[in-house]
Amino acid sequence: MMILLLMTKLVVFFFLKLGLELKCSLLMAPPPIKVHASSPENPEEASFFESFEAAHSLHDLSSSIANKLGVKAPPARIDSQAKYGALSRGDGAIYLRFPHKGYREKISDHAAGAIVVTEAGDVVTDAGGNPLDFFKGWYLDLDTGMFVTNPKLMPMLLKAVRESLDEKASSL
Numbered sequence: 001m002m003i004l005l006l007m008t009k010l011v012v013f014f015f016l017k018l019g020l021e022l023k024c025s026l027l028m029a030p031p032p033i034k035v036h037a038s039s040p041e042n043p044e045e046a047s048f049f050e051s052f053e054a055a056h057s058l059h060d061l062s063s064s065i066a067n068k069l070g071v072k073a074p075p076a077r078i079d080s081q082a083k084y085g086a087l088s089r090g091d092g093a094i095y096l097r098f099p100h101k102g103y104r105e106k107i108s109d110h111a112a113g114a115i116v117v118t119e120a121g122d123v124v125t126d127a128g129g130n131p132l133d134f135f136k137g138w139y140l141d142l143d144t145g146m147f148v149t150n151p152k153l154m155p156m157l158l159k160a161v162r163e164s165l166d167e168k169a170s171s172l
Contacts, residue, residue, distance in 0.1 A: 084113025
């Protein structure tokens with residue numbers, strides 16, 4: 001299976017054999033190379049992605065989560081499924097997406113990217129730590145948000161997400 005994720009100023013092809021291997025190649029730059037997700041165990045060493053457009057994600061909530069984790073790097077703000085491609089190549093360790101109330105995430109905006117990062121070794125979950133369900137129609141059934149990281153950071157990230165969401169709810 002070939003998945004194309006357009007990354008800023010780059011065209012990157014991802015070649016995938018489910019459960020076997022994930023490779024990527026720049027347009028006109030064969031041969032494809034094997035890729036894998038970043039695997040820092042210390043969140044201070046992690047970098048994270050969030051949507052470029054503030055209308056697509058609550059940057060203040062992402063900042064709160066990153067602060068709780070001790071992430072030192074500023075967020076890389078990019079749009080489209082390019083974030084998934086960058087994560088799968090190890091260019092970052094965390095992707096946070098917490099849209100504004102009322103926004104419905106489209107399955108087509110996340111399905112291919114979720115496959116790519118999962119095959120690279122990351123975990124994709126909703127804000128409650130549950131796997132995303134791509135079988136409910138056109139939209140993901142999310143009421144809060146979603147995130148991606150490696151299995152080593154997942155417990156710490158989930159805790160930081162819960163604490164930040166609780167703080168946000170209590171301040172309303």
